[in-house]
Amino acid sequence: MSARRTNLPVDARRIAEIVNGLARITEPDRPYTRRAFTPLFLEGRAFLEQCFKAAGLDTRIDAAGNLIGWRKGRKPALGTIMLGSHSDTVPEGGRFDGIAGVAAALEVARSLSDAGIELDHDLEIVDFLAEEVSIFGVSCVGSRCMAGLVPEAWLSRAHDELTLREGIVEAGGDPSRLPSSKRSDVKAFLELHIEQGPVLEAERLDIGVVTAISGITRIEIVVEGQADHAGTTPMGRRRDALVAASRLVLEIETLGFAHAAGEGHFAATVGEFEIEPNAANVVPSRARLLIDARAELRPQMEVFIAEVEVLAVRIAEETGVAITPPTLISDSHPTPGDPLVLATLEAACGRVGARHRLMASGAGHDTAWMGRITKAAMIFIPCRDGRSHAPDEWAENDDIALGAAVLFEAVRRLDGQLQEKK
């Protein structure tokens, strides 16, 4: 990909400083771990806030716990153009997922100032709270709040005696004023993110302009067998929850392969899996599975959900265990990118000389929630071997900088295109 470019309107070294600075803030024994609602996350936030301020931005934390840097425009009545992503990680995650997008967004603001460019719109740079599945089992907390789409009940979700409500307070937010975090003044939202897949690298392209974000559906299944003595209970008299759950895992994988062979992007994963009592000499009595399924095309997801329901009934019958009807823990539909923003991003790619393609996102992103309240779209940059959510996740700094240059160009163009007053 990117040979080093020297004619970009952005400074690649400053992007690297942000990425590397955050990489140092991790659980030392399992890099890179900086989960939302942990002290390390707040340490990363403090570092970012300093960077925002050093770039000349006014900073604040909204009621939902999103960190926002603000640059005033000449015509505030036009509303806000917003750029951003997230700084939290999964356990043993990577250095670029989310972080590259925050660093690139901040670099756009700095480069505009360095070039003496004033925008008509206010510009905001945002680090959304808890984009990854957090300790509370839910994701995209900050961007969902900004779209006014966090159910009140979520605030009472608890983990280790901490509620989400308290976690937002610790992040500097104010759950009692949560509706104030919902925005109606944002006229466009842009996000840069690593692809987290192998396509751009394989095709030697610089930028993926993301036409749609796959819907994500999480389905929980609980298997109830019977605890029995592992030494004395004859093989034929058992109701082993682990054996039944293992069959579910394999059949869910088979369904995933079948749908992936279809038209749109599709993937299915059992990412969480626990058994009880998890003791050497006891036949497992209970197993819990959490399926993560992604579909670019909603009808495909609806078929998959129905198939999983049928599968649970069949395996319960065949093995003699009880299986609860699969529960939809969350179920978001695919989100198309905004046509105007997509066209602007393609034009910006042409302007900075970035080779691009259109593609769908298999991962969920904050952009999917921002798309509910504004014209939103995102771009991908390549990452090595498609690896992500793992310590060996890697993106070339020059690729991030080229993406930041695309955002820079797109922001300037949108600033001119979006002149209708709010």
Next chain:
Amino acid sequence: MSARRTNLPVDARRIAEIVNGLARITEPDRPYTRRAFTPLFLEGRAFLEQCFKAAGLDTRIDAAGNLIGWRKGRKPALGTIMLGSHSDTVPEGGRFDGIAGVAAALEVARSLSDAGIELDHDLEIVDFLAEEVSIFGVSCVGSRCMAGLVPEAWLSRAHDELTLREGIVEAGGDPSRLPSSKRSDVKAFLELHIEQGPVLEAERLDIGVVTAISGITRIEIVVEGQADHAGTTPMGRRRDALVAASRLVLEIETLGFAHAAGEGHFAATVGEFEIEPNAANVVPSRARLLIDARAELRPQMEVFIAEVEVLAVRIAEETGVAITPPTLISDSHPTPGDPLVLATLEAACGRVGARHRLMASGAGHDTAWMGRITKAAMIFIPCRDGRSHAPDEWAENDDIALGAAVLFEAVRRLDGQLQEKK
């Protein structure tokens, strides 16, 4: 089974007091849980020690942390006849596994005293430390120590910053003097235990005289896949540790069924199973399985171990994950009961009118370790539906009392038979 008998030499009500007293000492939210090396276990021990003393026994805790009640004989030079079992439970276990044996053993001592019977041999009642697989991943700690068969390295095993060495100290033992817990003066050992299987109940019998205790082999398998983003990694490019581990579970069950169809008792169970990172949107990178296999016939176990090794290689090849060569965490051979003690137990059954059969034990027991240093054997009493290691484990108190009466008779006979000086 047992209609209430009024002509027994033992008092069933006193047995019920012990069983019920220990049942009250449990984690309240998950009865019946009183795991070794926890405060609740020590609380149960304190209760038992009071019961031992109330029965007129001198009490002590040996270097291995075994609680021992002692009743002096007329000819101490003849050595000791020992009765006992264990008071620790598995997580969410039952009220009778081990406990019935301790209660029955204590009742034998009390009944001898009530009847004014002096024995030639010293009599000891023992509550062995940590018969169940403990938080340190090993079982039969106390009886292995008494047989001089605990490896020094085990003492350094740790769980939540506690070592086994420290756990033994907390139980009142003294690991620095561990060799002193090895016994050479025990002339016979007897244990009563619930069957933990369905045979006696189905055949309407009172007592199983246990001819052999199955060997127990624990095999650990670690699957190393690759952590990948669950949304973006194409189905065909994954190395999902959970999918590979699920195949292992199902194939191990198939092997278990095949061996169980053979001549001796055989069972195979995956009782412990964990994955990493266990996060909803990450393809699992690692899985750990612990197999518990039981065989009455050693050659069958050796075939099974070899089959598991071949299986691990094959599934690694077929799925693309790495699977470590299966590790034998523990590997005990089957233990036959002592012929003299078995004959005495059968005669005692006849004397008290207990309908009995000969049978093998699928479960491991402290008797298997005591058999290494003395003439040892055990008896089973029926339990409901063969259920054990679960809260609904149940044995009729009168059945325990009838078993205690068999032990009472057997102890009197062995006291006369074992007159060779130590």
